[in-house]
Amino acid sequence: MAPQHVQHLKEWMEQMNTFANQGDEDGLGFAHDCFGRSKVVDADEDSAVFEYTVKKSDCNFSDNFHGGAIATLVDNLTTAVLFTRERKYFKYGGVSTDLHVTYVSGAALGTTILVECRVTKVGAGLANTTAVLKDKASGRILATASHTKFNTDSRMGGGSKL
Known part of the structure; x- marks a missing residue:
């Protein structure tokens, strides 16, 4: 673990958590809980x-981790991994052009998972x-994912809310 990478990532996640939890007249955004509930275990x-x-709130009617919640978590955390260090590009995280999740095994309510993300x-x-989601207790793979992002830095300029 490299302390500067962990710190840079934690700072970005705190910023995103604050931004996501501001809300407006329409309420909170769809990912308002993701960054606040995701703990950085290791980063490089x-x-x-x-x-x-x-x-x-992550579960379907049978109290299993919902596929849409998994995809949202993957979207947010594979974007977060871009912020393990300073970059010339992707200063604002970009937007998704492709997100592919393969669901391998289920996870019940209360399961603690590890999400291993890589640029x-x-x-x-x-x-x-990419991301691999694993049951922390057993190491069983729950899902794998690949995520492609498009750079929006030039469009964000000074008018960004981030």
């Missing part, structure tokens, strides 16, 4: 491991990241 340049416990490549226009 271009990789991070997060811990996340499945709550009722595969970052260029001026696109970034590629």
